[in-house]
Amino acid sequence: MNKELEHNFVELLEKHQNIVHKVCRLYTNNYDAHNDLFQEITIQLWKAYPKFRGDAKFSTWMYRVGLNTAITLYRKSKRTISTQDFEGVSFKISAEEYDDTQEQQLKVLYQAVHQLNDIEKALVFLYLEDKDYREISETLGISEVNARVKMNRIKTKLKTILNP
Amino acid sequence: MDELDLLKKDWNQSSDNHKVSAKSIYAMLHKKSSSIVKTLFYISIAELVFWILINVLPTFFSKSYNEQLDLVYSNKTVLVLINVVSYAIILLFVYLLFKSQKAISVTDNAKKLMESILKTRKIIKYYVLYNLIVLFISIILGLYFGIKHSTEASNMLTNASTSEMLVFYGVCFVMALFFLLCFWLFYKLLYGLLLKRLNRNYRELKKLEV
Numbered sequence: 249m250n251k252e253l254e255h256n257f258v259e260l261l262e263k264h265q266n267i268v269h270k271v272c273r274l275y276t277n278n279y280d281a282h283n284d285l286f287q288e289i290t291i292q293l294w295k296a297y298p299k300f301r302g303d304a305k306f307s308t309w310m311y312r313v314g315l316n317t318a319i320t321l322y323r324k325s326k327r328t329i330s331t332q333d334f335e336g337v338s339f340k341i342s343a344e345e346y347d348d349t350q351e352q353q354l355k356v357l358y359q360a361v362h363q364l365n366d367i368e369k370a371l372v373f374l375y376l377e378d379k380d381y382r383e384i385s386e387t388l389g390i391s392e393v394n395a396r397v398k399m400n401r402i403k404t405k406l407k408t409i410l411n412p
Numbered sequence: 413m414d415e416l417d418l419l420k421k422d423w424n425q426s427s428d429n430h431k432v433s434a435k436s437i438y439a440m441l442h443k444k445s446s447s448i449v450k451t452l453f454y455i456s457i458a459e460l461v462f463w464i465l466i467n468v469l470p471t472f473f474s475k476s477y478n479e480q481l482d483l484v485y486s487n488k489t490v491l492v493l494i495n496v497v498s499y500a501i502i503l504l505f506v507y508l509l510f511k512s513q514k515a516i517s518v519t520d521n522a523k524k525l526m527e528s529i530l531k532t533r534k535i536i537k538y539y540v541l542y543n544l545i546v547l548f549i550s551i552i553l554g555l556y557f558g559i560k561h562s563t564e565a566s567n568m569l570t571n572a573s574t575s576e577m578l579v580f581y582g583v584c585f586v587m588a589l590f591f592l593l594c595f596w597l598f599y600k601l602l603y604g605l606l607l608k609r610l611n612r613n614y615r616e617l618k619k620l621e622v
Binding site: 269309316398 | 414415416418422423430431432437438440441443444446447448517518520521522523524525526609612613617620621
């Protein structure tokens, strides 16, 4: 790979790195695991970069590679604690301490999102990133209708977690 | 207000504290990937090599094996034909494996990516299955010809009582079963661990389409 390509890539990734951080924040729950996943996504982006044609936006292209790495390719390191391992436990404590302030509500919301499965997280992620259902369905390989139905179910699920 | 809309507001406001520098990104580009595609690829190569060695090594190193072969296949063309066919099948598997490996693209949609990985896995599964079947058939043929060509063994078997024969078949059966069980456990463990998450997510995506 030539130097110029490498330079362009690093420049683009540095500018758009927040997208990768957001994926990591959703799929990991400690600092080391976050960094491991960030590195793996960076490697996958770099490997796929020569085929990046520029007809798609770099950021759009990053969503796909980032999510694919998090959901499918990434082999969790030993340092990663699966969010499913402590399902319920962390939430129960927070629910008891729950009060009406928005900050508290946000904290509980983040914990609730962390309890969703990988695919649900991907849907939530794209939704939070303001992607429309067409893009969500294209990124995940499901139909637009199903993406919409699933999103509504997730919303209901979150509502029940928050207001038991 | 919708719960997710509340989250969305915060999501877009929050900037991450650990910003990665360009220098660190440069360093990351030269680090090794720990993707399951890479691991699967190495395992596939190991399996290809393992079974090729199993097929080839005895002919190179065991004199008695070659003598036995000469004895059994008095017709040389049959032996050559069997060799040609078995190598052609191995080459076909190698070709299919590389083709499906190349088809795995991280820029496909999530479902298609998972499907391409599972397809590669399936090819290697069939390869192992093919080898196990060939091994099974060779063991049976080997036993048959071994007994037929060894007067000592044939005499023993013709003189054996029914109960002795039953014990003989029983031992053969248990050994074959044990052998297969070991293989099954090995693959279950290897691929089960490696593909557990992928399979779970793939099922979840498929469930959405019902």
